[in-house]
Amino acid sequence: MVKVIANATNKGGEGKTTVSILLSEYAALVMKKRVLAIDLDPQANFSKYYLNLEYDPATSGGKIPPIHPDYNVKEDPEWDGRSSIADIFYGKPVIPYPSCFENIEILPAHSQRLQDAEAVTKQDVVEKVHLQLKKFISLDEVKQNYDLIIIDTPPSKGPLTIAGIKACSHMVIPSQMEEDSIDGIYGMLQLWKQESYIRTLEDPITLVGILANRVRNASLHDSFFDQLSKIDATKDFIISHRIKERIIYGELRVKEDRPKSVFELTVGHPARAECTVACKEIMDRIFPNG
Ligand SMILES: Nc1ncnc2c1ncn2[C@@H]1O[C@H](COP(=O)(O)OP(=O)(O)OP(=O)(O)O)[C@@H](O)[C@H]1O
């Protein structure tokens, strides 16, 4: 069965996109899984990493998906040649884009359309936004084409994030080990609990982990990590391997010909080594049989 990971925390800059990239590439390059990357964030950073997005200054946020490589104007006169995950909120079909990695396809964000999709009334939000991604992921063609779907979410608890949480089977909370970040973890624990109450036994939502990111050699970071590893509310979820603060993570986000994966660095590279053990710990919880 296809597994679906949502990387979520309402706090900005904690590493949702970084961890979405790491998990996608670990699954595709190391585990050889077929991965669908979905970008629910109007900032479109996850999409930008894999695709050359275009910029449309007339739209809010400005980022739009490129023309799809399979687009043929004669065969598809009705289609404008672009596809984004936002289309599911407008009842339109979506066509994933290939990435430079054989096993990763991506459904990119469209800044304006994702923002517009969220702007619905309270009565409509459940049907029009919250449930739409789950509906899409339940389609047979999606379930059959992929082993793993990775969803990157915006830094909020808004309707798009809720849609991501409702669609997922597994949730990952990336977090810095700092005071305000820990508040974000508790906010997400609350969302996870609320969602797990309404799930059925056949369709659970598992919190796979709280992943410490941007960790420095500082007693502040160690003490938050030790606390989270001890207290009942979080001790079962904390991922024992941490991701350190390293400039290489920013450097890898700067695209040249194509993004280079951390898993393509030399085997002994400390970033590759720490990502391998952290991603393995997460994936072992999601795919206990490999
Ligand atoms: N371990 C790390 N070491 C160094 N830089 C990092 C690390 N993790 C993330 N960053 C950098 O921090 C910034 C924020 O990270 P990222 O985009 O992954 O966070 P986010 O939670 O997705 O942010 P947003 O809430 O805006 O979507 C990025 O510039 C990223 O390159």
Ligand SMILES: [Mg+2]
């Ligand atoms: Mg992000």
